[in-house]
Structures are given as C-alpha cells and as structure tokens.
Amino acid sequence: SQQGEEDPQALSIQEGENATMNCSYKTSINNLQWYRQNSGRGLVHLILIRSNEREKHSGRLRVTLDTSKKSSSLLITASRAADTASYFCATAGFLGETSGSRLTFGEGTQLTVNP
Amino acid sequence: KAGVTQTPRYLIKTRGQQVTLSCSPISGHRSVSWYQQTPGQGLQFLFEYFSETQRNKGNFPGRFSGRQFSNSRSEMNVSTLELGDSALYLCASSQSGLAPETQYFGPGTRLLVL
Numbered sequence: 001s002q003q004g005e006e007d008p009q010a011l012s013i014q015e016g017e018n019a020t021m022n023c024s025y026k027t028s029i030n031n032l033q034w035y036r037q038n039s040g041r042g043l044v045h046l047i048l049i050r051s052n053e054r055e056k057h058s059g060r061l062r063v064t065l066d067t068s069k070k071s072s073s074l075l076i077t078a079s080r081a082a083d084t085a086s087y088f089c090a091t092a093g094f095l096g097e098t099s100g101s102r103l104t105f106g107e108g109t110q111l112t113v114n115p
Numbered sequence: 116k117a118g119v120t121q122t123p124r125y126l127i128k129t130r131g132q133q134v135t136l137s138c139s140p141i142s143g144h145r146s147v148s149w150y151q152q153t154p155g156q157g158l159q160f161l162f163e164y165f166s167e168t169q170r171n172k173g174n175f176p177g178r179f180s181g182r183q184f185s186n187s188r189s190e191m192n193v194s195t196l197e198l199g200d201s202a203l204y205l206c207a208s209s210q211s212g213l214a215p216e217t218q219y220f221g222p223g224t225r226l227l228v229l
Binding site for chain 1: 119148150152157158159160163171173203205207214215217218219220221222223225
C-alpha cells in the first residue's frame, strides 16, 4: 500500500515556469526522499531531507518538510523541457535501525514541461 | 563509480514459468532492495538483503524470493508466474540500508507475463 498521496497527479507548465508538487504521508518518518523517473525507467535520486530539517536546496530544487502536517513539497524553478518526468516522494520510517532501506512511495506526479 | 546494474532489461515469460532477475549494486554498497512497479499498485517494496541475509520483507507471496551473494550482488526469483506479475522490477543499493541514507536505483527489468 502507498504511504500517502501526491498532488497534483499531473502538472503541465511552460518552460521557465516553476513547478510545485506536494506529498503527504501517514506515519512518522526518519527521512523523505524525492525521485525522478523518465518514461518507466529507473529512479533518479534528487534530494533527501531528514525529519529534523525543514527546507533543503539543490540547484533548481527546493524541498520543504512539515512533519506536523506530514507533508512535503518539491519546487522546481525555471523548469526545462528536460524536467518532463514523473516525480515520486518516498519515506523511510522508524521500524528499527534496519528500516532505512524500506522506502514507501507516493503515487507520483507526472510533470510535463512544454517548450 | 559504476551505477546499479540490472539484467536482463526485458523479459517475456508465460504463466506458470519462473524467472530470475539479477542486480549488481554500486561498489562498496552492501544493502540491496527490490521493488515492484505496476500502474495499478505503484512502487512497492519486495525485500532487502544485507550481508547475504534478508533483513526486511514486504507483503508479497512466497513465490517471490531472493538471495544475496558474498560480493553483494543479488538475485530475485519469481516462481509460477501470474499475469499480474507483469511489472518493472527495480533494485536499489545503499551502503548500509540504515536511515537516513540515499537509495540508488538501477534501470529496472521489465517483465511481461503472457
């Protein structure tokens, strides 16, 4: 079963615009990670944010985490056509010290960036 | 460093057959996890291996099994294939599998069961 939901399910924007995707989850977490997937291929890791962090940046990516609301958002600024992909959030919980490998994924947001 | 590799990339099998998929982790990584991705169920955790031992297991039937070798390479096996096993199978590796740690994914094996 999925940990939570991602919103929106699909997003279509023009190149140069910003894209914001949201993720909600249900249980306490150790960390939350965002991944990108192009056309059913492997997942590319984008960023990891720990439960005690509120915001993190990496290049054009900005991730926020609100553990009180059990939600996270991914912002991609100045989007490019190459950003077209599915974006997934994944959480790692507190199931004991070996839990780090067990990621629970959201349903994903399909982002289309039009040139 | 080379990334996570998976073989084969594509497979076509018929119902009732069995299949073995292989995953080579990033050099130095000792934890290997497997995930199944389908349009209906999304990405679901199958199991994780560390030091040749299964350490975590998801909610899949016993037809799904795996193993890990001393060089950290891992295989997963699906016996008595069903149509619903058609999916993209992804493996991921990390250094220890302990949170917080980034999981690095391979390109996946796409399995089609006819």
